[in-house]
Amino acid sequence: MMIAEKILRMFGETEEKAFRLLYDTYYKTLVLFANQVVNDKEVAKDIVQDYLAKFWVTKPYKTLKSGLDKYIFQAVKFSAITYLKEARRKEDSYQSFSREVMSEEDTIQLEEQVDIIKVVYQMIDLLPAERRQVFMMVFVDGMSYQEVAERLEISKNTVKTQLSRALKFLRKEMKDNDIPFLFIFLVKK
Template sequence: MGKLDKQQEYFVMSALRQDSKEAFSLLFQTYYTDLVLFCGNFVKDKDSCEDIVQSIFLKLWNDRKNIQIEISLKSYLLKAVRNSCLDEFRHIEIVRQYETEYGSSVLDNYDTENYILYSDLYAHLSRALEKIPDLYKEAFVLNRFEGLKYREIAEKLNVSERTVEVRVSKTLDLLRKQLKDFFVFLISIGIP
């Protein structure tokens, strides 16, 4: 599930301020997994990440009447995760060690305004793949998402390895054009 658009955010936050448990549940379902994954960039223990994110949602519920969101809910939640990670680091004095060793905290390098949630990226990738002809898409999906080698795909589709190579290459070219704004993130999932 991806992020909410500005209008949806407004209605959900308005409902939340009116004590809507459904609105809270929607926010939790929409952002929980992405926030845990984002937290994992800083805190390597999954249980700690889940605790941090759950605490943020608890605070969101407790402060629902007075919460002021300046930019977007996504940005607010990402900053809350980042700040909670900083608090966690301060508690166990890891920030001091990082600053001594690296000069500044790794956390300061994350731009929460422009951070792409994994679900956002996946949604863009899915939409882009829908626009690619099935002939090319099938070979690409078998290779990149199912991990099959060109030889295995050629046997499965009853075509030559060269044909598979061309189809995967053509799909990559089309995806690069359609997803040019997400190039850095595509590299991280193996789509150079």
């Protein structure tokens, strides 16, 4: 009997032991596999760990009759490709943002921009934890309201409310600290 079939059969009996065997059998190989896609061993480890946690939570093994190997390798490959797409999207956003900042270089020196960004993040840190998390997911990670709602398991309206309150607070803080740059950054969304 192949190890994949044994693991699937074990899931029907004792999930903890089956998952432990799955982890011990496939973890290192999955990391090497993911590393071939992302070319970063630490990122590959994160991808595999995240996938295995998702595997444990969603329990896809309950519907699998065979093909565990193929299933987990395809899932890790998809996760790695998704990571690369997301990283590329973030890099593109950063490059776009950098071009905008550099076009204002005549009026604001680069050092001043760094200082402003520090102040901005200090202001963001003043937000309550959930509000700060929603703000960062939308404005820094570039996630949609729906994606944030799903990830945090809250309603889309709660995301909008938290974001609205965060922006109101930050606009007031900007005005008090005379930081027009932040306003431009915030209203772009």
